[in-house]
Each structure stands twice: as structure tokens, then as C-alpha cells.
Amino acid sequence: MNRTYILLGLILAVLLVLPLMLSKYMLGIFIMMYYYAYLGQSWNVLTGYTGHISLGHALYVGIGAYTSVFLAQRYGLSPWIGMFAGGVLASLIGLFLGFLGFRFGLRGVYFVILTIAFAEITRLIVSHIDALGSFTGIFLDFNPSFKNFQFKGNIPYYYISLGFMVMSLIVVRILETSKAGRFMVAIREDEEAAKALGVNTFKYNMFAIAVSAFMTSLGGCFYANYIFYLHPNTMFGMSLNIELILRPIVGGLGTLFGPVVGSFILTPLSEVSRAYFAKGGMEGLHLVIYGIITILVVLFMPKGIIVYLKKWLKPILSKE
């Protein structure tokens, strides 16, 4: 166990000094890696640990982004505070969705449809609210300052996104070892059996969705102040829903490091291959390769890459 912490500490130390030697572009890749690892981790809390598949997590990303931006533009509230307001709102909406789903015992595909429906309905509603920029979206002002969560270079974004990811790891680690986390895993393995053993499944399902929604929405605030543009289709749309779940699935669902490993593999893969093939005039090929690798992983490593990674690392980590 000690060795695991030493290895993680080493990795973190390397990540902390990376900005000293990387260009802004390379930092941009790392920022996207951390961002998607964070979102994947947030999604993992619900789907990975309780087994309820959500295909509508973009909903919470969008709520976080729109709430913090709205509060900042209207009332001058710093996104650092606004993002928690977004988190609370996302949690409430998550709880409402969870209430409908868990109270009435929606399982599997029916729960999936419910989550997609919520994301799509919100997308359509936001597309027609003028105060939220309706279908033209919101363009953020660029006023770099710490209070505004906006910066000129990539280094602050790098550390913030790294902080987000590390925090999510800590939260999920605490959750994993807590009673609530164990109950959630019990629900995932067999909800009926868990219930029979006295687990209040409704309560822990609701807990999981609230935490997951809260965490996801903080990511939305980061995205808004990094990209400076919000559009209902990109914030609530299906492509973000899918983008968000790919990494934990490839990395390893329901594991602490799965989303991180998935993001550290998929994000650079898509970036580097895009840049490489674009130069050779073979644009589009990177998407094919990305797709093939995802399919191969799902076919041959259904439990995710993390399982194999653990096997490789075992000799190093187990020597006490």
C-alpha cells in the first residue's frame, strides 16, 4: 500500500512541475485530459459505483456552466462562488430525476432513457430562453483575473484542472472506503439483495446522484471559463454525453483510477493523431483510429485498461 502512495506521489510531483517544460499547446492537451478525467470520475460516482447508467450527464455540465456564467454576467458574482450555486442546482435537479427514477424503480434501459430525456428537454428549454442566450449561445467576456476565473496563459487552467482531478480522486477514495460507498457497490452488484440485507437503496441511490451531479456541474463552470462560449447543443447535447462516459469505460468502470487512466490514454490519442494525420492530408483518419481502439478495448478488455495496468504494476507495488 505504501508503495502505491509513493508512486502516486511521484506522478503528482511530475505533473506539478510539467508546466515548467511544456508549451501552451501541450498544456492544453493536459488540461483536456484532466477535465475529461474529472468529468468521467464524476459520472463514475453514479454509474460506476451504483450501476445506474446515466447517458445524460451533460445536463449537469450545462447547468454548472450556465448557472455560473449567468450569475457572473448578471450579478457580477465570481464563478468561484457561482460554481457552487450551479452545483447545488445540479444536485437538486439530479435529486428530482433520481426521485422519479429510483422511487418508481426504473431499471436499466428505462433509467437511461430518463436521463437522456432530461438532458434533451433542458437543451430545448435553454435553446428558447433569451436570458440564457437562447440558440445563439452565450459569449463570455474575457476579463482575465483570478476572481473572474479567467486567465491569459494556460498555466492557471492547468493547475485548476489538475486540482479538480486530484480532488475528485480524493472524494471518490473517501467515498469508496466509507459505508455509503460500500452500500453503493452492494446496490450495483444486486439491488434486491442489498435491499434484503437492510440497505436503504433509495437513500444511497439519491446520495450517489446528488454527489455525481454536484461534481459534474463544477466541471461545467471550468469549461465555460476556459472556452468562453456556451451553446445549448454543445453543453447539453448527445455528443458531450457520450464523450463524457468514454474515458471511464475504457479506463475501467467503478474503479478509482479508471476514468483517469482512460482520459490519459484517449485524450492524447485523439489530439496527437489528429495533428499527425492533418499534416499528411488524411484528416478524419484519427477518428477511425480512435473508434477502432475504443471498440478493441470494449471487446477485449471489458473491465477496462486499469485491470491490466494493475497487473503490470503489481511486481513493483507489492514488494513490501
Add this chain to the structure above:
Amino acid sequence: MDYKTMKQNSIDRRTFLKLSGAAGIGIAASTFGVPSFLHAAPETIKIGSIQPVTGPLAIIGQGTRLGNQLAVEYINANGGIKSMGGAKIELLLGDSESKPEVGRQEADRLIKEGASILLGPFQSDVAMAIATLAEQRQVPFVMDVAALDDITKKGYEHVFRIFITSGGLVAGALKYYKTLIEISGVTPATAVVANVGDAFGKGMSDGFLKMLESSGLPIKIVERIQYPLGIQDLSAEVAKIKAAKPDILFPVSRPGDSVILLRELYKQKVSLMGIFGPGSPGWYEPDFVKDMDKLAYHTLVNVPWINPSSPSYQRGNAAFQKAVGKNLDTNSAYAYTGPLVIADALERAGSTKREAILKALRETNFKDHPVVGGPVKFDEKGDNTGAMTALIQVQPDPDLQKRVKIVLPKEFAQSDKIVFPAPQLWER
């Protein structure tokens, strides 16, 4: 694997040295192929072009990228940037995949690879992401195509737009509508607005309606019809139009539904003075003109458009024809304009320094471009004051290619007559 095959497959040290030596000489020869003392080797100027080459807009994006590339080829073939010793332009290619965050990341990569100017990106959302990045990294960004007003409203110092703004598009529609009334001497009293219910259709028709109301023209909107994108049957909607008995129809549609709409108008014999698209695709594309034949005649549409009689268009079109066998369309023509405007600015800047480029871009007065519009000049926001739309009309011509004609403004017109009111659909 036994030792023998291993031996065959591996490379020993000598072979490696020989190979790498040869490769080294090869690379050196290709880089310094021309003895450098013969001329002062001009530096290359890198421009980063970001277009949606893959994803849902791939076909258009490939056309706009080609537009960028062909213009750069033309500039280089004509001696590059003369004020900088004939420096050649190198176009660095980026693909936004139609996603803002990818566009931003690609822009950052191209800046890292040495781009002194960014160019692109066809979509307004991607444009905004890149615009902010350009401001963060202090790199000039010239938008060839991107219409949304808001992009330049932030007052960014590094952002310039050649394309018309969405506000300019709607204003153009009203201007041409007024001119149409003057020229024809006929004033339609009632109108129906029919639009597809997506962001574009709703935004465009809302804007036009608002402007029409405040213009004080004596026209009454007797019906507003919205239908979902991808609709397969418009018979009920057209029945409503017929019942409202409008003089004129203002459609904002997409290529698929304009065919259905027009066929249904014909079938139900809806009598109209004419069809006037305030900014609607779908009524002038080559396939539409061919398939609809006589039904397509006389429809008027306000669009950003090519200027076929300009020498720049003829050059660009010839190159485009040679490359893909198609005519240079509006989007690609604007994309073709991008590098020309940049090269013109570089010529005057005489340097790739940021301040010099920005100053030169602000002083741009560029006439030799392939689209309808005045000389490209940038106002304080970075918008092109010369950008304008054209009013086009499909007119009878034995040559299908020549049926779509510019009728307004007069100085660009390809046909001196505007058919309005038009003969009824079933009387043609």
C-alpha cells in the same frame, strides 16, 4: 524467432550509420537544395487555417480549407510577399471537428507551430472560442466565414471578420425588399413567413420580422408558420398559407424542405406575387435549380454571394474546378478571400511582428476579391464594412449553370431585369 531471422530483421550498427547518414544528407539537400548564397533565402510566413474538415460540416469544411489553400498557392506562385523578399506563405492545417474546444486546441497547436496569423473557421461557436484564444495569446485572427454579430462585439483587438454579420444579412434583406418595391412599382400588402424551426430558421426570420415591422412598410404579416427540420410533408402548412391569401411568401428554409414547400405550393395552386427569401438556403443550389426547373424560376433570395465577373473569382474558380471539378461557391470564395486579405496586409506590414500585422490589417483596403461587396475595410470592431449581400433570382436560361443571376445591387448585377410579380407556378 531463431537467430538467423533475427539477424535478417535487425539492423547492425554500420547499416544504421549508413542509412542515417544518407537520410541526413537527403534532409539537408532538400532543405538547402538551392545553394543559399544565390539569393537571400526568404523566410516562410506561417498562417494557421482551422476549418471543420471532419464531423457534420465536413463537406463544407473541406471546401473552405481548399479555398484557403488555393489562395495561398496563388500568392506563392506570384512571388510571395514581395516586401519581405518574396517570402512564401505556408498554410498550417487544423481541423475543428465542428467543436469549439477542438477548434481552440487546434488553434493553440498552430500557434505553437509558428503561425503568425490564424484563419477560419466557418462556424460562429468555434470562431468565438478561437477569438478568445487569439486575444489570450495575442495572435491576429482573420475570420473568413462566421456570421454571428456577438463575435466582434467584445471589442477584441486581434479579431477581424471578412464575412457579413448576421445583422448585416437581415439589413440587406430589407434593403433589397424596399428596392424591389421601388423598381417593380408593386407593393405587396400581405405576407406569410414560413420558417424551419431550428436555430438558424427561427433567428433569421425573427430578425427579419422585427426589422420589417420597424421599417414602416405597409405590409401585414397574415400568418407565421414554423415547421420542424426534416419534415416530409408540408401539405397542411401550405393549406394554411393558401387560406391566408398572402401577396408574398418569405421562406427561411433548408435545402430539403424548400423542395417540399415549392412542390406543395404548385400542387395546391397557391397564388403569389413571388417568393422572397430573406436569407434562406435551398432555393438556388445547382441540384435544386436542375430538379425544380421551371418551378425554381423567379424566386428571389438575399445571400452573401460570389462575384463571377471579378478576375479574382475567375482565377479562384479555375483553380477550384481543376482541383475538385466544382464551381467555387460562396463559402469557399470567402475562404479564398482570407489569405488574399492577409497577404495584402503582410505586404504592407513588411514584417511578421504582431503590431505591424495588426496595424496593416486595420488599414486594409482590399478590392481584388471574388465576392459581392465593396473593398474589404475593417472598422474598429474588426468587421468588414465592405461586406454586403446580393439579391439573386433564378431566371430562365438554357444553360443550367447560368440560371442563378445577381439582380441587385446594380453594380454587380448579371441581369438587368427583375421578374416581379412572377407568373404563377402552374402557368410557367
